[in-house]
Amino acid sequence: MVKKRLAAILMMVALSVSAVFPAVSSYASESDDAEKEKVEQEDSEHDYEDTNRANKIQELEDSIKEKQDQIKKAEDDRKKIKSNITDIQKMVDDLEKEKSDLSNYVTKLDGDMEQIQDKISELTDLITDKEEEISKAEADLEEAERIQLDQYNAMKARIKFMYEKGDSYYLELLFKSKNFGDMVNKADYIEQLSSYDKKKLEEYIANCEYVEACKLSLESEKQTLDEAKAQVEEEEANLEKLIDNKKHEIDAKEYDISNKEQAIKEYEADLAEQNAVISALEAAVKEQKKKLLEESGNVITYDGGMFAWPAPKYTRVSDDYGWRTHPILGVQQFHNGVDLAAPAGSPIVCAYDGEVVAASYSSTMGNYVMVNHGDDLYTIYMHASAVYVSTGDKVIRGEKIAAVGSTGRSTGNHLHFSVRQSGDYVSPWKYLGK
Numbered sequence: 547m548v549k550k551r552l553a554a555i556l557m558m559v560a561l562s563v564s565a566v567f568p569a570v571s572s573y574a575s576e577s578d579d580a581e582k583e584k585v586e587q588e589d590s591e592h593d594y595e596d597t598n599r600a601n602k603i604q605e606l607e608d609s610i611k612e613k614q615d616q617i618k619k620a621e622d623d624r625k626k627i628k629s630n631i632t633d634i635q636k637m638v639d640d641l642e643k644e645k646s647d648l649s650n651y652v653t654k655l656d657g658d659m660e661q662i663q664d665k666i667s668e669l670t671d672l673i674t675d676k677e678e679e680i681s682k683a684e685a686d687l688e689e690a691e692r693i694q695l696d697q698y699n700a701m702k703a704r705i706k707f708m709y710e711k712g713d714s715y716y717l718e719l720l721f722k723s724k725n726f727g728d729m730v731n732k733a734d735y736i737e738q739l740s741s742y743d744k745k746k747l748e749e750y751i752a753n754c755e756y757v758e759a760c761k762l763s764l765e766s767e768k769q770t771l772d773e774a775k776a777q778v779e780e781e782e783a784n785l786e787k788l789i790d791n792k793k794h795e796i797d798a799k800e801y802d803i804s805n806k807e808q809a810i811k812e813y814e815a816d817l818a819e820q821n822a823v824i825s826a827l828e829a830a831v832k833e834q835k836k837k838l839l840e841e842s843g844n845v846i847t848y849d850g851g852m853f854a855w856p857a858p859k860y861t862r863v864s865d866d867y868g869w870r871t872h873p874i875l876g877v878q879q880f881h882n883g884v885d886l887a888a889p890a891g892s893p894i895v896c897a898y899d900g901e902v903v904a905a906s907y908s909s910t911m912g913n914y915v916m917v918n919h920g921d922d923l924y925t926i927y928m929h930a931s932a933v934y935v936s937t938g939d940k941v942i943r944g945e946k947i948a949a950v951g952s953t954g955r956s957t958g959n960h961l962h963f964s965v966r967q968s969g970d971y972v973s974p975w976k977y978l979g980k
C-alpha cells in the first residue's frame with residue numbers, strides 16, 4: 547500500500563515538473579535537430595574540403611606534368627644553344643684552317659719572291675755587263691771617228707796642196723825627174739798616193755759604220771734587258787702586294803678568330819650568369835609558394851590575360867626574340883627577349899599584375915626588375931636607368947616600375963623585355979600580341 551502511494555507521488559512530481567517546465571522536453575528535441583543539422587553541415591564541409599583537396603592534388607599533378615614537359619623543352623633548348631656554341635667553335639676551327647692555308651700560301655709566295663729577286667739580280671748583272679760593253683763600244687767609236695777625221699783632214703790637206711800647186715807641181719815633179727823612169731815613178735806615186743788616201747778613208751768610214759752598228763746592237767740588247775728587268779720588277783711589286791694582302795688577310799683572320807673566341811666566352815658567361823640569377827630567383831619563389839600553399843593556399847595565379855606594352859608609346863622593336871646573327875661577329879646567338887628602342891628615362895611599366903621578385907643589378911642585365919605573375923610565369927625588364935620598385939612589392943598591370951636606360955651589356959638606350967615560363971625563356975609575343 548505504502549509502496550503504491552510512493553510510486554504515485556513520484557509520478558505526480560514527475561508530471562508537475564513537466565508541467566512547470568514544459569519547454570524542457572521540447573528544448574531537448576530542438577537541440578537534437580540542431581546537432582543533426584550541424585553534423586550534416588560539417589559532413590558537407592568535409593565533402594567540400596575533400597573535393598577541394600582532390601582538385602588541388604589534380605592541379606599539382608597537372609602542374610608537375612606541365613613542368614616535366616617544360617623541363618624537356620628547356621633541355622631541348624639547352625641542347626640547341628650548346629650546338630650553337632659548337633657551331634661557333636666549328637667556325638673558329640674553319641678560320642684557323644683558312645689561316646694556316648694562307649700562311650702556307652705566303653710561305654710559297656715568299657719562295658717565288660726569292661726566285662724573282664734572284665732573276666732581278668741576274669738581269670742587273672747582265673745589264674751592268676752590257677753597259678760596260680756599250681761604253682767600250684762608245685770609246686771605240688770615238689777612236690774610229692777620230693782616225694777617220696784625221697785621215698780626212700790629212701787627205702784634205704794633201705788635195706789642197708796639190709790643187710794650189712796645180713800643174714806646176716806636176717811639171718816641177720816631172721822636170722825634176724832624173725829620167726823618164728823616175729818621172730813615171732813620180733807620176734805613179736802621185737796617183738798611188740791619192741788612191742791610197744781614198745782607200746784609207748773608205749776603210750775608216752766602214753770601220754766607223756761597223757763600230758756604230760755594234761754600239762746600236764749593244765744598246766738594243768740593253769734595252770731588251772731593261773725591259774726584262776722592268777717586267778720582273780713589276781712581278782716583284784705585284785708579288786710584294788700579294789704577300790702584303792695575304793698577310794693582312796691572316797691578320798684579319800686572327801682578329802676574327804679572337805673575336806669569335808671572345809664571343810663564345812662572353813656568350814657562355816652571359817648565359818651562365820643570367821641563368822644562375824634567374825633560376826635562383828625562380829627557385830626561391832617556388833619555395834615560397836610551397837610554404838604559402840601549406841599555410842593558406844593563397845598564392846599568386848596568372849589568369850591568362852594579355853600583357854600591357856612594357857614601354858608605352860615606344861613600339862619599335864630594335865631586336866626581336868629568337869635566333870639572330872651577331873651584326874659584327876656573324877655568329878648565331880639566341881636573343882631571349884625583345885628589345886624596344888626608347889629614349890633614356892622613358893617609363894617601363896609592369897606587363898601584368900604580380901609581385902617583384904628582384905629589383906637589382908647585374909653586369910649583363912644592368913639594372914633589372916623581375917616580376918612573378920604566378921603559375922611559373924615571370925617577366926624581366928633589363929638595362930634600366932632607374933628602378934622604382936623593391937623586392938616583395940605588389941605591382942599591377944601598367945604600373946611604372948622603372949625607366950629606360952643602357953646599363954649592363956647594352957649598346958644604347960632600350961628596354962630588353964623577357965618572359966620566362968616554367969624556367970625557360972619564351973616568346974614575349976605569346977603574351978603581348980603583335
Ligand SMILES: [Zn+2]
Nearest residue numbers: 883884885962
Ligand atoms: Zn636584348
